[in-house]
Structures are given as C-alpha cells and as structure tokens.
Amino acid sequence: MATDLLSAALADLRADAVVTGHFSLAGAWAFRKPAIEGVMFRTGRGAPFYVIVQGMEPLCVEPGDFVLLPHGHEHILASAPDVPAVPFDDLAARAGIRPSFDTPLRLESGRGGAVCDLYTGIVFYREAVRNPLFSVLPPLIHVRANDPAVGPWLADTLMAFIRESMACQPGWAVAAARLADVLFVQLLRAHLASAVSHTGWLRGLMDPQIGRAIAQLHRHPEQDWTVESLAAIAGMSRSRFSARFVELVEETPIGHLTSYRMYIASGALRDSRRRLIEIAMSVGYASEKAFIRAFRRWAGMAPKQYARSVRDPYDMALAAGARESEGASHTL
Incomplete structure (x- = not known):
C-alpha cells in the first residue's frame, strides 16, 4: 500500500529544466553555494568531499555516494570542514569563467594533493513547493554507495544524466530532464528504504x-x-x-x-x-x-x-537562474 501511494506521488513529478557541471578540484578548497528554487544533486569521484548545511553537522561524502538537497538550501562544498569557504563566483572568476545558467559548467581549480572530481546538477520542478512529497523531505538526503538499497543502475543513471547534459547534443534538454526524473525517483526510493524515520x-x-x-x-x-x-x-x-x-x-x-x-x-x-x-x-x-x-x-x-x-518551463527555470545570477552568480 505504501509503495503504491509513493509511486502515485512520484508519478506527478516532471523536471522542467536541468543544468549540470563537472569540477576538478585539487588540494584544499571550499566554496559556498547560494540557495535556489531547485533540487540539487552532488556526487564525486577521487577524493571525498564535505557538504555543510547550516544547522547540520558537516557531511563527509565518499566517492560514489549521492547527496540530494531537495529544497535547494544554501550550503558549502569543501575538501575539509575547516577550509575557509569563498563564494562560488570568486572561484569561477579565478578560473576565468563567467557562468551562464543555460550552459553546462566545466571548472578546474587548485594544484597538488588529491583531486576530487565533483559532479553537480540542478533540476527544476515547477510544482515542487506544493508537491505533498516535497513537503516532507529533509534538507539533505545522503545515499551511500555501499547502501544495500542502492543498485548499480543508480550510478549509471547519474552519469548518463551528467553526460547528456554536459554534451549539449540536439535534444539534450529533454533527454536530461527525463533522466533527472528517473534519477530523482531512484534516489528517493533508496532514501525511503533505508531511512529510520519519516515525517x-x-x-x-x-x-x-x-x-x-x-x-x-x-x-x-x-x-x-x-x-x-x-x-x-x-x-x-x-x-x-x-x-x-x-x-x-x-x-x-x-x-x-x-x-x-x-x-x-x-x-x-x-x-x-x-x-x-x-x-x-x-x-x-x-x-x-x-x-x-x-x-x-x-x-x-x-x-x-x-x-x-504558469509560464513556459524553460523560461521559468531561466528566470529562476537569472535571479540567482545577478552579478554573474551561477547556481550549480
């Protein structure tokens, strides 16, 4: 019964727009991401990284783990909790990059030490604020790579989502949005299967x-x-x-x-x-x-x-990105 009802709630979710990024970060690094009206994905390869949300303990994300921020909370991404964080715009400016909302972002920063290949994504859902499922999700969902509820298809889906968005081939926006729907459902299933309590x-x-x-x-x-x-x-x-x-x-x-x-x-x-x-x-x-x-x-x-x-989905997402992009800010 519970599974059927959750399926019904998830069936209503349709991604309106997506944007992704790939950051190669070496040495000590930390940057702050502003809040946004979208769902954020985070995963990495190589060195582990930390996600720090205000009011929560720093979370160590091991290679292959998945992090989902369903409500788009402001947070810090860092190589270690004690590294001073800079605004993401500053990090991009040092790399000579002016982020654009509708273009996937590639960024390399730092030298020496372990390298973290950080893959990020934002998915915009028009009705996320009023969806009864979103209203009961926590600020941060951490799905570990070794969680029994996680199958090999989860990593495959995420990387397909990243590759499709980053490639920007004809039809990429629709393909990435549909892959984002599948990814979101799979991450929620893994979370609900392993969560000790719900709200x-x-x-x-x-x-x-x-x-x-x-x-x-x-x-x-x-x-x-x-x-x-x-x-x-x-x-x-x-x-x-x-x-x-x-x-x-x-x-x-x-x-x-x-x-x-x-x-x-x-x-x-x-x-x-x-x-x-x-x-x-x-x-x-x-x-x-x-x-x-x-x-x-x-x-x-x-x-x-x-x-x-209710406006066109892409225009809606672009407007949301523009609000966050004043002063060249990017929301990945």
Missing part, C-alpha cells in the same frame, strides 16, 4: 491504521470524506483517529485532504482546455465558487490567475 504524511503512511486512511484519501480525493468516514477506514474512533493523525501527519485529516486536492487541481490548471467546474468536481467540489474560495486560501490567488502565471 509528515510519510510517517502517517507507515502507520498501519492511519496509512489505510491516507491511502484511500489520496486515491479518491474527490469523495466527500469526513473525519468519521476516514476513522472507519482506519478502524479507530473519531477522537482517537483525529489525535493520532495530527500527531503523525502534523495537520488535521481535513486539512491534509484540502492540501492534496489543491495540489491535484494546480496540476490540472495547466491544461487550458479543461473547464474550471470540471477541475473543481474532479477534486470534490460541487461548485466553482467553493473551489475558488478554497484554492485562493491555499495558493494566495484565484485559479485563473494561477493558471495565467
């Missing part, structure tokens, strides 16, 4: 009783669910079910139902051929007025305004 609705999903209710709620969000009907599926009293749901999921059952309905509706609004009442009914609202009111509370704007705000 939010993933934690609720792992509970035998609450998980049954969440599964039905997600499979049929258009139904007229009540706390009583969901509690019956869980085989619990109304009060005990509500308390347990809030304890695990950290929101009420109806609050979670509304959030999930609005997420589905936000995806449907991309299709200009669908009528608003059709979308409203598909997520359990009998009138446009009630749906518009709920959607406005969730998104901060009316459905039609939201639909108009």
Whole structure:
C-alpha cells in the first residue's frame, strides 16, 4: 500500500529544466553555494568531499555516494570542514569563467594533493513547493554507495544524466530532464528504504491504521470524506483517529485532504482546455465558487490567475537562474 501511494506521488513529478557541471578540484578548497528554487544533486569521484548545511553537522561524502538537497538550501562544498569557504563566483572568476545558467559548467581549480572530481546538477520542478512529497523531505538526503538499497543502475543513471547534459547534443534538454526524473525517483526510493524515520504524511503512511486512511484519501480525493468516514477506514474512533493523525501527519485529516486536492487541481490548471467546474468536481467540489474560495486560501490567488502565471518551463527555470545570477552568480 505504501509503495503504491509513493509511486502515485512520484508519478506527478516532471523536471522542467536541468543544468549540470563537472569540477576538478585539487588540494584544499571550499566554496559556498547560494540557495535556489531547485533540487540539487552532488556526487564525486577521487577524493571525498564535505557538504555543510547550516544547522547540520558537516557531511563527509565518499566517492560514489549521492547527496540530494531537495529544497535547494544554501550550503558549502569543501575538501575539509575547516577550509575557509569563498563564494562560488570568486572561484569561477579565478578560473576565468563567467557562468551562464543555460550552459553546462566545466571548472578546474587548485594544484597538488588529491583531486576530487565533483559532479553537480540542478533540476527544476515547477510544482515542487506544493508537491505533498516535497513537503516532507529533509534538507539533505545522503545515499551511500555501499547502501544495500542502492543498485548499480543508480550510478549509471547519474552519469548518463551528467553526460547528456554536459554534451549539449540536439535534444539534450529533454533527454536530461527525463533522466533527472528517473534519477530523482531512484534516489528517493533508496532514501525511503533505508531511512529510520519519516515525517509528515510519510510517517502517517507507515502507520498501519492511519496509512489505510491516507491511502484511500489520496486515491479518491474527490469523495466527500469526513473525519468519521476516514476513522472507519482506519478502524479507530473519531477522537482517537483525529489525535493520532495530527500527531503523525502534523495537520488535521481535513486539512491534509484540502492540501492534496489543491495540489491535484494546480496540476490540472495547466491544461487550458479543461473547464474550471470540471477541475473543481474532479477534486470534490460541487461548485466553482467553493473551489475558488478554497484554492485562493491555499495558493494566495484565484485559479485563473494561477493558471495565467504558469509560464513556459524553460523560461521559468531561466528566470529562476537569472535571479540567482545577478552579478554573474551561477547556481550549480
């Protein structure tokens, strides 16, 4: 049951744009990467490296390990935790490189000592902020190369993703985006298989009783669910079910139902051929007025305004990169 529901959540993810880089770094090095509205991948060959996210202990990444920053947090990449970090722009300037968002980046820096071949990537997902899966992912996911949940195909997929993006052959953007989807799914599967604990609705999903209710709620969000009907599926009293749901999921059952309905509706609004009442009914609202009111509370704007705000995926990613690129900043 849990696997099926996770598959449904992952099936909605589609990369809009990707960009990658390959850094050959020798000796002592450290640079700071700014936050960005995208998912960051990190892996390396040769010497190990460290990832340092504020508020977390420095993480040593061994050759072949994978690091995923689902929320694009600011972080430091370094050969050792005690090496003073410089802004990434400074490192690029020393190498005579002016980064460009839509061009894969190759950079060599330093001399002497062990060499780390660092492979980086950013993947932009339009609806990551509102995707119910993203909302429960931690700031950093570390998948070790020797983890039993990791198969040889994971490394192959990552390197294919890097090579496809770096080569920039005709059609590379689409090919790299599809490979990024596969890579992201595989990394999440490995993480979920090995994680000791989960948060939010993933934690609720792992509970035998609450998980049954969440599964039905997600499979049929258009139904007229009540706390009583969901509690019956869980085989619990109304009060005990509500308390347990809030304890695990950290929101009420109806609050979670509304959030999930609005997420589905936000995806449907991309299709200009669908009528608003059709979308409203598909997520359990009998009138446009009630749906518009709920959607406005969730998104901060009316459905039609939201639909108009959805731009071309590449332009959206390019604009995000431009915001981070003021002053020649790059986000890899």
